[in-house]
Every structure is written in C-alpha cells, then in structure tokens.
Amino acid sequence: MVTTQPQRPNRSRPLPMLLLALVAALTVMLTPGTAGAQSRIKDIANIEGVRDNMLIGYGLVVGLNGTGDTINNSPFTEQSLIGMLERLGVNVRGDTIRTKNVAAVMVTATLPPFSSQGSRIDVSVAAMADAKNLLGGTLLVTPLLGADGEVYAVAQGAVAVGGFSAQGAAASVTRGVPTNGRIAGGAIVEREIDFALSDLPYLRLSLRNPDFTTAMRTAEAINQQFGRNTAKALDPAAVVIDVPMARKADLVSFIRDVEQLRVQPDQTARVVIDEASGVIVMGENVRISTVAIAQGNLTIRITETPQVSQPGPLSQGGQTTVVPRTNIQVDEGADKKLAVMPSGVSLQELVNNLNALGIGPRDMISILQSIKAAGALQAEIEVM
Template sequence: MVRIATRLLCLAAALAANLSVVPAAQAASSRIKDIASIEGVRQNQLVGYGIVVGLNGTGDTLNNSPFTKQSGTAMLERLGVNIRGANMRTANMAAVIVTANLPPFSAQGTRIDITVSSLGDAKSLQGGTLLATPLLGADGEVYAVAQGSVAISGFSAEGDAAKITRGVPTVGRVAGGALIEREIEYALKAQKTIRLALRNPDFTTARRMAAAINDFMGADTAEPVDPSTVTIQPPPNYRGNMVQLITEIEQLRVDPDQGARVVIDERSGIIVMGKDVRVSTVAVAQGNLTVTVTEQPAVSQPAPLSQGQTVVVPRTGVSVTTGEGNKLALVKEGVTLRELVDGLNALGIGPRDLIAILQAIKASGALQADIEVM
C-alpha cells in the first residue's frame, strides 16, 4: 500500500508539473526564426534593361518609343545586320525592365525567377521571349543573365467598338529565367559574433529573445543592444560551426510584444487594431448628414400656331436628412478589443465614419494607442 501511495503521489506531482508548463509553452508562440533575421544574410536586388521579341503586334510603337528602336538597331548590328537609316515599322518587340532578387549564399550556375515589366507603350507581353539581359547590382556589376519565355497572368482583347482587359498584360514572369554568374561572398564561418535583427523592433521582445537564448545556452551569451538588435557571442563549443548554432537558436520560441496601435488606410477604409488597444470612458455620438439632389426636367411646348419653341424647364428637388435619431453611445474604460469593436459597431456606422471617430477619441486623450495612417 505504501508503494502504491508513493507512486500515486509521484504521478500527481508529475502531472501538476506538466500542467504548469503548458501555459508557458502556449504563450511563447513565435520562433526566433519568424521574428528576427541574421544581419548580413539578406537578399540583393538586381535590375536590367532588355528586349522582348515575338509579340503578335502588341509591342511598342517605335515612333513613340525611340529607345526601343535604338535597342533593336543596336541588337541587330551586334548580330551582323546593318539597318542604320532604315525605317523600322515592326510592332513585335518591346523594351522592358527586368528585376530579380538574388538570394543569400546563391551559388554560381543556379537559377532565380525574374519579373519583366514593359517600359514603352506595348499593349501586351503575351507570347514574347526575353533576349539575353545582364542583371546588375547596386555596385554596377553583372551578377546574373536573364533570358526565356515570358508568362503573363492577364490578357487584353479588343475589337472595333469594345475592349476588355483583365489583370496586367504588360508585366510577366520567367520562372528560373536568370542564371547566376557571380556570387556574393559572406564568410559566415569566420564571424566572431552573431547579430539578430528584429523585424518589429521592441524593447520587451529583444529582452525576451536574449533571455531565451541565455537559458538555452546556459550562459550569458546574448545581450540586447537596442530594440532591434540582439548580439550573440558564440560559446567555445560552437566556434567554427555557426550553422549549427543558428539552427538551434532559430527554433527557440519567444512571446513577441508590441505597443498598442491602430492602423488606418483612409483610401480603402481599412482599420486594423491591436489586441492591447484600450480606451478610457468616453461617450460617442455620430450623426449622418445626407443631402439628396434630384433632377426632373419638364418639357414646355408652345401653344398651337404661336410660332414658339419647345424648351426644357429644369426642376430640382433637394432633401436633407440629418440622422437626428442617433444617440450617444457609452464606451466604458478598460474594455477589451472585442468589447470596443462591439461598442463601435453598435453605432451602425461604416468604416469611413469609424476612422473619424477613432481619430476624435485619440484627440480627446481617451484612446491609449498610437494611430498610424497609411
């Protein structure tokens, strides 16, 4: 009986310990890999100017796009065809700008995707082929060469009296269309320190990240330098093996923290509120002022044999609705995000008026959050 009781007590203690760990594990919901990046390990933008040929009469108008004509002439001369002084009237080629992102640690000979965008007045790049185009980095060096058939997601069709366009037919992509010719060297193995850059800078998140790394390493190897940077001094057993260290650090979980913020896009009427948005007790009223103007013109005809003229007499009707039935709505202090949204929705207003109300609450000092207007 004593052994059974002892085993039951041990089982209960283990169950209690597991239950106490579950909330902490659930709270730490984000990996360091998802909220921070390694300084120096990044993409690089490439850009180039090229020519797309093979278009079915939807290319640039050479009279309106002189750069396309010059590029076509220079290209043919390099191929041994001299057309200097000739009048080119083709509509099957278009000048384009080619862009791509060079991933970190990309090896010479590998392929990357490219985006092709029309530069002139071409109507569509459908069916076109991009000729060999050097892609340059910010330093002016060639890092890749692009070529291939352009695939577009939109289309355009027109007749004598109608035209339809879906998507953007003047922008396309070439999957694996660029071949890397030059590598960007980065000696990761020789780095003496690792710097983690937070994608959303925050003091609390940086401190939690450093604490999680130190707990895992068992020593004070990580230190938050500022809200966006955490530096790591690799332990002796990881020096010369940065890949293993980064792999293990990236899998650690941290509960990120952010300040209360309301993001507003006035052009589209989009409103996004963070979970920590709070308001003090405030009363809100919203009155809609609607002015309706209607035109009902009447025709006035002259009497028979009066030699008068038929005229149109304008008749305008104007009505005004003020929405006086709207009353004050009380928003209590310290409400949650759901209660705040329910209270504002109870006013029965649209996103445009809601933006004005949030800005007015902020101006009154009752909104404990930052408003960011996009």
Template sequence: MRWKPFAAANDVPVRRRASARMPRLLGTLLALLALLPVPAPLGTPGAAAAPVRIKDIADFEGVRENQLVGYGLVVGLPGTGDKLRTAIFTRQTLIGMLERLGVNTRDQETRLETKNVAAVMVTANLPSFARPGSRIDIAVSALGDATNLTGGTLLVTPLLGADGEVYAVAQGAVATGAVAARGQAGSVQRGVPTAARISSGAIVEREIPFELAGRDRIRLALRNPDFTTARRIAAAINRAAGAPLAQATDPRTVAIQLAGRDPAEFLTDIEQIRVEPDMVARVVIEEASGTIVMGANVRISTVAIAQGNLTIRVTETPQVSQPEALSNGQTAVVPRTNIEVDTQQDRRMGMLRGAVTLADLVRGLNSLGVGPRDMIPILQSIKAAGALQAELEVR
C-alpha cells in the first residue's frame, strides 16, 4: 500500500481558477505598462525639453523694473572711512551737509580730520507698480578710500531715475556681511566690506505711471529671442483663448489682443500656459575658469581628433663635495641635472562619426583622457574645421 500526500478537497478547483485568471491579469499589466511614458535617452535627437511657463521665459510690455541711483554719506564708521585730505568730494559733501543743518565749518575746513565718514553710491531697482509709501531694498558701495562700511549709517539720500526725478529716499543702518581682521603680521578678510545692503532701506516717493486698464493690446518680450519659441507661445495662447488673439511679430515679440477682456485676469491666465522653448545650438566657453557649457542641440560632423602635449621637466639636485680631513682641498658644489621629456605617445587619434550628439562628444573626449582645459582648444579647432554645427562663444 502506497501512501498518497494529503490534499485538500478544494486544491484542484483553486488551481484551475488561478490558471484561468492568469491571462487576464497579464493582459491588464501589459496595458498599464503601455500607458507609461518612455523617457528618451539624453542626447538623442528626439529628446524633448520640458515645457515651462510663459512667465518664466517672457516679460509683459511695461511691467518692468526701473533703476535708481543716488549719492550719499555713511557716518558712524569706526575709523574706517574716507581720508578727507585725499577724498575731496567727501570733504565738500560733509561741509555742505553740516551747513544745511546750521553748522558753519568753512572757517575750520582745514581742521576736518574725521575718519568716520564715507562717500557712497546708492543703487536700487524700483519694481513695477510700486506705490508711494512702499519700501524697497538698496545697495550701498564705497566711493572713496574707505576700507570698511560695517557699523555705519546711511544718511537721507534721494534716489534719482533716468529722467533726473526723485522716486525714492534711502536711509538706515548698513550691513555688509563681511568679516575683516588685521594684525601686525597678517590679515584675513571674508566678503567685501566696502559693499553693503539695507533691507527695505528706501521709501518710494513717486510712482511711474502705467495703466493696464483700457489697453486693447499688449506685447510679450521673450528673454531669449527665438522665432520657434515665439510662434509656439502665440499658438499656445490662441488655443487657450479659443480665438486668434496672439501673433509673433518678430523673434522677441508676441502681440496679444485683449479684445475687451480684463487685462489682469487675462494676463494671469497667460502666465500659467506652458510651452516648450527652443534654443540655438551654442557652446559657451569661459577661459578664465575652464568652464564649458554645451546645449543639447550641439552636433558634430565627422572629424578625427588627436590631442597631446610636450612636457619637459628639468630637475636640479646639486651635490656638495668636501675634501678629506687635514687636506688642502676646498669644498665644491657639483651640479646634477636631470631632464625628462614626455611626448605623451600613448595618446591615440579618435574618430567622431557624423551627426554625433552632445553625449557622444563628451564620451569620446573623455575616452581620450581630455580634461576641461584641453577641451577648449579642441572645440575651437573643431569649429575652425567647420565640423562644429553650433555657435561657439568664448568669454
């Protein structure tokens, strides 16, 4: 008699039901996987840029900041101000300010030796639609030979616009955020102690007149001019509005008809529309720091690259020759020179096939052992050979 393994009475039906459900579960899983987006590899021609809001790539006409500038005095410095003997403008400004306050210093002008005053330039940006009474931030910069503005106070300084009118008045305690210490044998400095900021340090006295109400049209100004981007913005606005209200007039401008709509509400809706900006294939090189930035649309035609350097290393290891004891010889220095020449013969020529992408270019240069500093002349040579299908901007 053979023993059979114990089996429940419902084992077979359960297995049949599981096998019957399997095709349906597999089909549902495949359908869900088909709906998931498949990201394109970096550097492929079909890789699309992420859409961005219109407010992040364009500005509305008239909705802009205006620059203000003024000249003033910072007082209360701990002996780090201008030297009145050399900073003549600081002396004249100080004398004029004291005279306006009723203090006569003309007779004692030669005795003004204070080092607690510094002449400064005050700059600020007046935001759009800034109303009288609102506050704005200002920047303060030393104009004379002051060494540190920490601890000073800016006196009342009118801020002028490009038309010469006063639009704000600045005053307050300056804050540099810098640290400077000096001793007899050394010094240390972090930050720039001659440049400071005053948060909410100016009060707006006059507003720049600009009204959105009553306008029948407004224009968008692209921060990076491009025909394709301007046309995409116009098409996106027309789709959202359901009417042909926008038109790209040039690479930087998109004209929008308001058509009786509320300007503030309509422009708010336009700001949130997302478009995919296009960009010019460009390679930017910063020679001072060795920084290279390349766009995704950069392409390289078929080209062969070989890179190598000639390094000559000269090492001097002089030796001292001393005579034996109780002899009449003299101590002499015997030169020993070692010269090494490295031609980097292990470098090979690499071939980049036509229409390679940014990722292929970087990968190919890295395989040759090329660093960022060496990539700069290589890219310049590729551009000179006509194989770099992009703009090359060297700064």
C-alpha cells in the first residue's frame, strides 16, 4: 500500500505583493495632513451673499408682578404705554399712571438666510429702564426692523427668563440676569429677503480666518475635485469658484459637494492674552529661540494679630490694654530657578518649563511679553 501525504496549501504571498503592501502602509503613515487635522470647507468658509441679517425693535412687556419700570423715572415707558392704549381706543392722556407691571424692552433677532414668509425665529428681550425682573411677562406685538428700516418680522409672546431675584427686608438674592429673556419662535417673518442663488455668475467663498495658505489649499482641493481653473484664490480671505456648465442647472448639489471637501487650514503663530482674567491661549505653531528665564519677586507679608492684656482679678489700678503683635515674613524668591529653553521649543515644552518654575498665569503673561521684547518669541502677541 502506498500512502501519500496531503499537500498543504501554499500560503506564502509573492515578494512583490509584500513590498507593495509595505510601501502602501508607509505612505499612509508618512502622509502629512491626516484627515483628523482637516476641516470641511463648510466649517472654514462662508458663501458670500448667504448671510444672516440683524433685526431690532422696541416694545413693551406687560404682566409683571410689580417688577416693571417706575413710570415716574421712565418717561419713554409712559409715552409708549399711552400711545399703545390710544391705538386700542383707550384715552388716558392727562391722567396719572402708576403701574409697575410694564417694562420697556429692546427686542433683537437674527433673520437666517432664505427665511420664508410665515416662518418663525427666536427673539431676545432686554429691559431698558429700571425694571427688576421680566419673569412672567408677555411681550406685546413688536415690529422688528432691518438696517434699511423695513419691517421683516413681528414678535410677540411669553418671555422665558433664566435668572431670578428674591428680596426681603434685610437681604436679597439675584441669580443670573433676570432683566433679559428669550422667546423661542417668538417672531413671525413677514418679509423675505430677495436673493436668487441661481443668478450668481460665480460663487465666492469668504474664509472666516483669512490666510494665504488656507486660501490656496481650498482652491487646490476644489480644482482637484472639479477640474483645473475651477477655483482661484484672490486674496487671503476670498476664493472665487467658476461653476462648471454641467453643474449650473443644479447649483445646490454643487455647493453641497464643495462644502464637503476637506482642507487642512493653516494659521499664524499667535499668543492671545486676556489681562483682565489672566487667560493665555497659544497656537500650536508658537516657537521660541534659545532663552533663559528666571522669575522671582520680593514679597513682604505683614500680619497683625493684636492681643488683649488684662490685669489680675485682685490687682489695684490695673487697666486692660491691647498689646500689638506683628509678624513680618520676607520672601526673596530664593527657591526660584533659572530655566534655559533651547531654540525651537514647542508649545507643550514651553508650558511645561514655565509650570516647573511654579509660575502662575499672571506672571506668565509678563514673561511672554518679555520674551517677545527680547525677540525670542516667534509669534504674535495679542492683548485683549
């Protein structure tokens, strides 16, 4: 009997295939600008002409529980109330009005692009005079005007207030801001803004953060997707798109495809400092040259803890006196160290070195300004 061994299948991959797979993996790992660092054009640019419009109006809020304007101190509230009642057929001119349930307010809203007649938008309400609380109030019919003086929406409804205020004979508590509120869907659009998107000869993208590199990358991404000479960067803030003839019939779908393209935005190295709150924000491209930093302040702390000295219970002519006790501490910053940061230090290394010195945000602001004055900070400093 002759027995044969079953042959194992050959699982080895040809050498050229292994090389191709290795090259492909290295290409993916070494390609700059990964998808995680990229943003959609929709998130970094706006289409010029497709924009919001600000609306404003003046109105009255009624139904307040004695927390409205003081009529004697707010003549415009009294005049508005008299005028409104006269339009409703009630004549109170010449009479004394002492109500505290009415407040004069400014009403603001944002009209989104392509809002159709009859649609609803949110409005914000803010007191103008000495009203203490708008809780429980109702906004009366208020026309909302645009920058051209035309009425584009009419607002009315119950005001929702996030804050509250409570007051007693000897104390009061206020949380939030009870003198402003919001009405969700409180305005009805009465006039549409004429804007024909299909009539535009070309599309113009406006970058929210103008930058030459970002503008060029945006134009290159569009040209790569829709063909050469489709887009051109005019300046750091504008990219012009010549819509292909085959896509002009359906401009909305073309804009959708453009918005979904991904671009890696670039930015200028900048350090933003808010001295009022001590907040420091630094971009990832901030670099510094070789510099040595030392931080130490002379701090003198004086503490007064007076003590009372009383005579014994059987002493004659003794007096109770206050004996001063003064404690003086001097901190010369002897524990502070000198740190040397080499050229090209990154943002993370800069923060780590400054934190290692025990430096707080306030001192860090002064150090960054000093580094910039020395010419070692390769970034812009913007003080808010």
